[in-house]
Every structure is written in structure tokens, then in C-alpha cells.
Amino acid sequence: MSDLTKIVLSEQDIPTHWYNLNADLPAAGVEVPPPLHPATLQPVGPEDLAPLFPMALIEQEVSTERYIEIPDEVRDIYRLWRPSPLYRARRWEKALDTPAKIYYKYEGVSPAGSHKPNTAVAQAYYNKEAGVKRITTETGAGQWGSALALAAQFFGIECKVYMVRISYDQKPYRRVMIQTWGASVVASPSNETNAGRQILAKHPDSSGSLGIAISEAVEEAATREDTKYSLGSVLNHVLLHQTVIGQEVIKQLEVAGADWPDIGIGCVGGGSNFGGFAFPFLRENIVNGKKMRLIAVEPAATPSITRGVYAYDYGDTAALTPIIKMHTLGHDFMPAPIHAGGLRYHGMAAQISAAAQAGLIEARNVQQRAIFDAALSFTRAEGILPAPEAAHAVQATMQEALACRESGESKTIVFNMSGHGHFDLSAYDAYLRGDLVDYEYPEEAIRESLTHLPKVD
């Protein structure tokens, strides 16, 4: 059955376990350094994290168990959109005139339109189990906020979202979606927290950043007994929950009769969709001698892996979160206003950073006009309209497919389409009108931000 275009599995094929890369990294000689307490600089213990997260998630964060069972209640909700389809991009292959075989996993079929509900549902479940009544979080462009609002609604938990000011003002539809699913939204920086008030005192017109919004959400959770905090990317347990993606892809490629892929590609903001897609394949590289290239694609405007340093840094601007060893541009980095809002983060997941540092995965960065060039090529052939974030993976796939045209090789390439772009049409509009500009992050600004890293020996 090698002529399938859309490979759809049945509900019974939803993975029963999440895959934990921490179990296999030691076999590759890679160690993920522990997160440190922001004040003492000592490794954080469960008791340090307990004000923010339910214990089940803290245990997953540090677990080295290879497979962690997905609770039935979570799998039941996954059934609303999982298994998500894998497509063979036949029409795009033809348009690109490439001998490469291109497959893409489509996570835009979830109710929120991205991969984010895969972890939102799991996190809401564990909070509910722990008796938590309220959750706070931050959101950039609104994708994470809408995913958590949905999941919190499913489990009857109150949800409050700090939304980065510029998106709150310029991209109202995700905010409306968050409110429609029953959560409340405030623009960040806000007057509701010390972190927000401090920023506003210095910069009354601040357009906000993910780092600031995280500070506000964490501060509220840490100072209220009835409230916990939820993060949509970066942390081990978030990447863990996303591994349903890669596990399904492996099964779907088998059903399609495809060769083991030569190349796997995903975009990276904090690293969760890429990790979830790539880690089950990376395990095959580490344990079973497979030699698949895994490529993480980031914006030229937030080049944390490709131009940042691998160092301990805070996860947020106000320096409230644990310090994580990661590729970072500095926690007070202010990203340029590119349209891929979900990729505008200064740091990168610890597991991805460690894997990149060890050469287990590759990284590259790309300008936003090039990603929209690729998105248009893709959508005119395949129909699906990529989120600007996902278009980074589309662009790298196009480059690899065109390289195959040059070399005449018929490589198998698979990429993760992390979400659709139906709420990003203003970005497409700017592109089509010719108003989109490229941003190269200036070297001096990166160096300046990096002088504010915490001093860890």
C-alpha cells in the first residue's frame, strides 16, 4: 500500500505511553544538567517546584523511566483529534520537481489548531487529579493560551492567561477563542503582579514579551494557595507529552510502506513540537544505529540555538523561574515583532539544547520572507495553510527537496506541520502586500543580553 496520500490510523493506535528521551540520552553520552534554584543556585528539588506544579508533573520532569503510561482520561480526550493524519505531499513534490519523497504530520486538526492541546490536556488532567482549582499561564500569539483554556474547560478548572501585549492588541481572535473556552485574559505587562508593575514603571508602553508574561503567571501561582502554573513548552514533561506525535509518525510511515526517513524537520520556539516529533526517531538513532538527520528550524530574529550560547539562564525576564542550562539569547532579550509569535522565546528546551550541543540534532535559522515564500509554494500545492511557525519547517523541507533535485537523490523527508495559520492571515496579508520585513538580530544586542546571565560555576 505505497500509494496512500493520507495515512490515517484508528483510535486504537493512539500511543498508550509517552516516550521519555532522558532514558536514552546517557547511551549517547549526553547529560542534561539539572535545573538550579534562581536564588541559591543549587539543584531544585521537588519541594521548590511544588508551589507551581502538581507532584505528578514534577515527577515526570525528572523521570528517567523510558515509557510513561498515558492516563485513560487523557487518551479519551486525545480521541477527539488523534491519531492526527500523516500526508504524502505528492502535489508539492511535483510542483518542486523533486525526486524526494515528502511526508508531513498535520497537528492542525486539534480543536485549537496546533500540537499544544497534546500537553494542555495532560497538564489539566494532573492538576485536576491533585485537586487544583485554578491555573495561570502565559501566551504569546495565543496558541498556548487557547489550548490550555480548552483543556481547563474540559476538566472544570478556572484558567487565567497573561497574553503578551502586542498580540493582545494586534491579534484579537485568539484572545476571543480563549474567552470563548471560558478562560480570562489580561494583557501583559499588567498591573496585577509585581513583575508587571516593575516593567510598566520603566516602560509604560511595553509591548511585552513571553519572558515577562511567564514572570507574571509564575508570580501569581507562587503567591496564591489555590493556583498552580502551567507552561506550554521548554520543560521535559511538556516535550514528553508531545511524543505521541513522533510515535504515530513511525507507525504511519510503516503503514505507507515508506523507507526509514533520511531527514526529519520541525520548527523550534521552546522546542516542544520538534521534541515530540523527533525524539522517538532520535531514540532509533541512539539505540538502533539509524542515521536520520534531525533538523530544528528557528527564526533569524530569535536564533537561540544557532547564535545564542549554551549556558545556565532564567526562563523568564524577572528571574523567578529555575535556571536552566540551555541555548539562550539572554532572559531580557526583546524579540523583533516577527509574525511567528510562537517562536519568539529567548531560550530552548534543555533536552534539545543538550542534544544540539552533542551534535545529535542540527539547527538552522531562516528569515520570515523566505518562510512565507515556502508557505505559499506549499499551500498552493497541498491546500493546508501553515502557521507561520510551522512554515519554518516547510521552508527547510523545501530546501532539502530542492537539494535532492540538484543531486538527483530520492531521499525520504518527513516534517511536522505543527499547526494551521487560520488566525495568522494578517501575516499572510502583509506578505502578499509586500510589507513583510526581515530582521537579523544584531550581534551587539545578543552580546549585551548575554552579559546578564546568572553567574553559575
Ligand SMILES: *Cc1c(COP(=O)(O)O)cnc(C)c1O
Ligand atoms: C507554539 C507553537 C510553536 C512553537 O512552540 P514549540 O514549543 O517550539 O513547539 C510552533 N508551532 C505552532 C503552531 C505553535 O502553536
